[in-house]
Amino acid sequence: MKKIKLFKILFLTFLFSYLPKTLAQSLDEKSLTNFKSTADSIVSRSLFDQKGYEWLKELCRIGPRLSGSENSLKAIYWAKEKMESIGLDSVWLQPVMVPKWVRNDIETAIISFSKKYKGRKLTIASYGGSIATPANGITAEVVEVKTFDELKTLGDKVKGKIVFFNRPFDKGLVNTFEAYGKAVDQRTQGAIEAAKYGAVASIVRSITSKDDYVPHTGVMYYNDSIPKIPHAAISVLDAEFLSRAIKEEPTLKITINMNCENYPDVLSYNVIGEIKGSKFSNEVIVLGGHYDSWDKGCGAHDDGAPCIQTMEVLELFKRLNLKPKRTIRCVLFINEENGLRGGIEYGKYADTAKVKHLAAIEADRGAFTPRGFNVTTDSTTISRLKQWLPILNKAHIDWIRPGGSGGDVAQIKNAKALFGFVPDDQRYMDVHHSDNDDFESVHPREMQLGTAALAILTYLLSEEGL
Amino acid sequence: MKKIKLFKILFLTFLFSYLPKTLAQSLDEKSLTNFKSTADSIVSRSLFDQKGYEWLKELCRIGPRLSGSENSLKAIYWAKEKMESIGLDSVWLQPVMVPKWVRNDIETAIISFSKKYKGRKLTIASYGGSIATPANGITAEVVEVKTFDELKTLGDKVKGKIVFFNRPFDKGLVNTFEAYGKAVDQRTQGAIEAAKYGAVASIVRSITSKDDYVPHTGVMYYNDSIPKIPHAAISVLDAEFLSRAIKEEPTLKITINMNCENYPDVLSYNVIGEIKGSKFSNEVIVLGGHYDSWDKGCGAHDDGAPCIQTMEVLELFKRLNLKPKRTIRCVLFINEENGLRGGIEYGKYADTAKVKHLAAIEADRGAFTPRGFNVTTDSTTISRLKQWLPILNKAHIDWIRPGGSGGDVAQIKNAKALFGFVPDDQRYMDVHHSDNDDFESVHPREMQLGTAALAILTYLLSEEGL
Numbered sequence: 001m002k003k004i005k006l007f008k009i010l011f012l013t014f015l016f017s018y019l020p021k022t023l024a025q026s027l028d029e030k031s032l033t034n035f036k037s038t039a040d041s042i043v044s045r046s047l048f049d050q051k052g053y054e055w056l057k058e059l060c061r062i063g064p065r066l067s068g069s070e071n072s073l074k075a076i077y078w079a080k081e082k083m084e085s086i087g088l089d090s091v092w093l094q095p096v097m098v099p100k101w102v103r104n105d106i107e108t109a110i111i112s113f114s115k116k117y118k119g120r121k122l123t124i125a126s127y128g129g130s131i132a133t134p135a136n137g138i139t140a141e142v143v144e145v146k147t148f149d150e151l152k153t154l155g156d157k158v159k160g161k162i163v164f165f166n167r168p169f170d171k172g173l174v175n176t177f178e179a180y181g182k183a184v185d186q187r188t189q190g191a192i193e194a195a196k197y198g199a200v201a202s203i204v205r206s207i208t209s210k211d212d213y214v215p216h217t218g219v220m221y222y223n224d225s226i227p228k229i230p231h232a233a234i235s236v237l238d239a240e241f242l243s244r245a246i247k248e249e250p251t252l253k254i255t256i257n258m259n260c261e262n263y264p265d266v267l268s269y270n271v272i273g274e275i276k277g278s279k280f281s282n283e284v285i286v287l288g289g290h291y292d293s294w295d296k297g298c299g300a301h302d303d304g305a306p307c308i309q310t311m312e313v314l315e316l317f318k319r320l321n322l323k324p325k326r327t328i329r330c331v332l333f334i335n336e337e338n339g340l341r342g343g344i345e346y347g348k349y350a351d352t353a354k355v356k357h358l359a360a361i362e363a364d365r366g367a368f369t370p371r372g373f374n375v376t377t378d379s380t381t382i383s384r385l386k387q388w389l390p391i392l393n394k395a396h397i398d399w400i401r402p403g404g405s406g407g408d409v410a411q412i413k414n415a416k417a418l419f420g421f422v423p424d425d426q427r428y429m430d431v432h433h434s435d436n437d438d439f440e441s442v443h444p445r446e447m448q449l450g451t452a453a454l455a456i457l458t459y460l461l462s463e464e465g466l
Numbered sequence: 467m468k469k470i471k472l473f474k475i476l477f478l479t480f481l482f483s484y485l486p487k488t489l490a491q492s493l494d495e496k497s498l499t500n501f502k503s504t505a506d507s508i509v510s511r512s513l514f515d516q517k518g519y520e521w522l523k524e525l526c527r528i529g530p531r532l533s534g535s536e537n538s539l540k541a542i543y544w545a546k547e548k549m550e551s552i553g554l555d556s557v558w559l560q561p562v563m564v565p566k567w568v569r570n571d572i573e574t575a576i577i578s579f580s581k582k583y584k585g586r587k588l589t590i591a592s593y594g595g596s597i598a599t600p601a602n603g604i605t606a607e608v609v610e611v612k613t614f615d616e617l618k619t620l621g622d623k624v625k626g627k628i629v630f631f632n633r634p635f636d637k638g639l640v641n642t643f644e645a646y647g648k649a650v651d652q653r654t655q656g657a658i659e660a661a662k663y664g665a666v667a668s669i670v671r672s673i674t675s676k677d678d679y680v681p682h683t684g685v686m687y688y689n690d691s692i693p694k695i696p697h698a699a700i701s702v703l704d705a706e707f708l709s710r711a712i713k714e715e716p717t718l719k720i721t722i723n724m725n726c727e728n729y730p731d732v733l734s735y736n737v738i739g740e741i742k743g744s745k746f747s748n749e750v751i752v753l754g755g756h757y758d759s760w761d762k763g764c765g766a767h768d769d770g771a772p773c774i775q776t777m778e779v780l781e782l783f784k785r786l787n788l789k790p791k792r793t794i795r796c797v798l799f800i801n802e803e804n805g806l807r808g809g810i811e812y813g814k815y816a817d818t819a820k821v822k823h824l825a826a827i828e829a830d831r832g833a834f835t836p837r838g839f840n841v842t843t844d845s846t847t848i849s850r851l852k853q854w855l856p857i858l859n860k861a862h863i864d865w866i867r868p869g870g871s872g873g874d875v876a877q878i879k880n881a882k883a884l885f886g887f888v889p890d891d892q893r894y895m896d897v898h899h900s901d902n903d904d905f906e907s908v909h910p911r912e913m914q915l916g917t918a919a920l921a922i923l924t925y926l927l928s929e930e931g932l
Contacts, residue, residue, distance in 0.1 A: 043638075043640050044638035044639070044640075045638070047637055047638050047639070047640065048636075048637050048638035050637075170514075171513055171514045171516075171911075172509075172510035172511070172513050172514035173510070173513070174509050174510075174513060174860065174861070174862065174915065176911075209911060369835065369890045369892050371862075371864070372864075394640065395640070396640065396837075396890075398837070398838075398864035398865060399864060424835045424862075424890065426835050426909065426911040426912050426915060427909055427911070427912070443892065443893055445637075445642075445675060445892040445893070446892050446893070449640065449892060
């Protein structure tokens with residue numbers, strides 16, 4: 001009896017420790033074959049036709065799409081018309097009030113007092129939300145710091161001066177988003193910290209992986225209880241030059257001139273289009289990106305191309321005559337860059353909508369070659385999703401991992417799974433928020449393979465549910 | 467008793483079906499942690515210092531490195547000096563006789579008889595090994611075909627004409643090497659097939675994923691029993707133009723002029739450098755690429771940057787003070803493009819060498835962002851190698867799969883495992899064998915992450931053996 005029990009227990013222990021994995025791989029052979037075949041068609045058509053890439057060319061011709069700008073409205077109407085032209089079941093604009101900040105035509109910096117470098121220009125870009133300088137600019141000595149602690153130690157010594165935050169993007173980190181995250185406080189909080197100690201302006205070494213003369217902009221914040229000072233990015237190569245120059249000549253002065261302006265909020269829109277599900281039309285799968293961009297380059301990778309990838313997914317369903325069982329909805333969120341208003345507004349709508357938001361997929365990491373999907377969901381669902389990898393791999397998706405989706409879709413609180421599309425990130429920070437983010441920086445095959453990856457995941461979700 | 471047996475059998479069945487996987491994951495926790503830590507250092511230093519990328523800049527300044535050319539010898543001496551300068555234990559040149567073909571200064575095509583298009587130039591590039599045209603060129607009508615079958619059907623109708631092979635690179639295929647493979651017979655065999663039916667020359671639509679006016683060269687063959695005719699690539703956009711033009715005007719003629727030449731074989735070298743193993747110096751791990759290139763661009767991705775990645779692996783060991791247990795040897799093989807003589811010569815040496823070639827890693831798919839390693843070995847070794855994925859993943863290696871290594875290292879017949887480094891392939895065929903393959907086409911982080919991937923695999927092999 002003892003022996004019986006021993007083996008019985010051992011057997012059952014093994015069985016149950018083994019079963020979950022076995023069951024999790026239970027997508028039947030026929031479905032797997034069919035899905036793989038559909039995935040092949042999706043990949044092939046996306047790569048061959050390069051339709052999204054052509055759309056991106058059209059979008060980039062409109063120019064950058066900063067929230068509240070005329071361009072952003074043009075782009076919104078362009079997307080609405082494009083969605084209508086592909087025969088979606090519904091296309092609509094969701095009104096959103098957005099902040100309006102305008103860069104205007106002056107953003108200059110020049111070495112104005114120096115024995116050696118007088119007249120040397122420095123390439124800068126006002127940060128989004130910054131106030132202007134007085135019309136004759138701000139002229140002051142420059143104090144370089146790498147951290148807020150260093151600034152705190154200097155304290156009053158920065159009074160009347162321009163604080164120069166020069167902590168570099170750490171190129172040694174493999175994850176460029178991590179490197180970005182470790183430097184970005186200089187941009188977001190720098191003006192507040194510098195003003196605390198009486199600085200008259202602040203500049204920040206551009207947060208980028210590329211050494212060039214192109215400044216990278218982005219959002220910055222003020223604190224109402226602390227004086228507001230002008231705040232701008234300086235290109236990496238000019239930051240390195242300036243750092244050397246002030247070591248040589250600590251009394252060197254620079255003059256900064258910026259005429260950017262903040263305005264009251266204005267009306268804008270999320271652009272939404274959908275294909276109704278043939279069987280479960282009240283279950284919605286959202287996919288989208290943020291449609292606004294910074295006002296440098298044309299916001300190609302951030303986030304024009306990814307937006308277009310999500311639009312093209314719906315068009316690909318039409319082109320391939322795929323009729324999704326569940327409703328698939330493309331949402332182009334406005335104002336992620338400096339407010340997240342579009343995401344928040346859609347989130348509010350989703351909370352009260354009669355339809356159920358099953359899943360949402362965000363594309364906001366550029367349109368580079370696909371690598372994987374982050375997903376925020378329970379572990380059982382993750383195991384199930386991993387069954388789909390042999391299908392997703394057709395578009396070079398090598399993994400599904402627990403991880404963050406993105407700022408916009410994270411506002412959809414009740415979705416069972418929130419996905420973040422993860423393309424390769426090695427080139428992203430070269431272009432991010434700068435003039436480098438132009439149409440030419442997007443590679444057609446990389447973009448179209450991403451479209452295919454998004455389409456395959458969307459198709460699987462629409463057919464299999466969650 | 468029966469019950470005992472049943473559960474015993476069930477238990478043992480489960481146990482043994484389960485065990486291999488468990489054992490295969492048995493790299494102990496401490497080793498795993500240590501290896502991960504070393505991998506982190508490798509990745510970080512490689513990305514931060516970008517030393518290989520700087521070396522590539524130096525190499526590209528020398529120019530392209532076609533076998534037998536003066537440039538190729540300059541590059542060989544440059545690599546030898548570089549290896550010596552980093553303090554390797556041995557550096558030597560292995561003599562190899564290589565073919566010599568010279569493009570020379572004339573390769574033109576022009577529409578010479580046409581009502582509408584007379585005088586329109588077409589961008590062409592002689593294929594490596596092609597004979598020249600007569601000094602006054604070859605003037606003839608053009609017959610377009612897509613396949614050799616189509617050519618066969620036309621038969622004598624191509625007599626006295628120029629055969630124009632216009633089967634496109636299939637952009638719908640996700641694997642660009644597969645698309646290349648499906649089009650390349652036009653280049654390699656086209657002159658033989660066209661001459662069979664009396665054609666006087668042949669041109670081939672460039673085998674590339676990019677639509678531009680840049681022709682892509684490559685190796686071509688003759689058959690001694692069939693007349694030799696001049697054979698050249700035409701750029702994709704000119705191929706499309708020409709295809710339309712001859713449909714409009716079938717009697718249109720073009721004149722091709724080429725003055726390339728074949729010479730007798732000349733002396734060249736493989737460049738070899740190594741760090742002796744501290745414990746098993748008679749076990750060698752080879753890593754390398756082919757050092758020759760085509761004579762367009764500077765052979766940056768094909769195969770300059772990958773060669774430099776393998777050189778930098780040894781230098782990284784020095785920089786990080788890693789002392790490999792087994793000997794690691796970088797071999798820069800000459801003449802892969804039009805002869806494979808370097809690989810064959812090294813293979814002969816390896817067959818008779820006193821040292822044991824444990825493993826060899828080839829890098830010949832460009833210097834794009836890393837994805838995985840192909841490996842040719844037994845299934846037990848593959849299972850074991852897969853244990854290393856959490857370590858290799860530090861450099862974004864997501865998989866190890868059975869697959870081909872590369873033409874050069876495949877000549878090392880007795881190695882236990884032959885690896886092929888597989889970076890992302892979406893942009894490779896844009897530049898391959900053309901002027902597009904210049905220094906600017908290589909991204910520093912993508913290249914350096916590849917170096918790190920190669921270094922981590924080399925380190926694991928050197929420490930753990932196979």
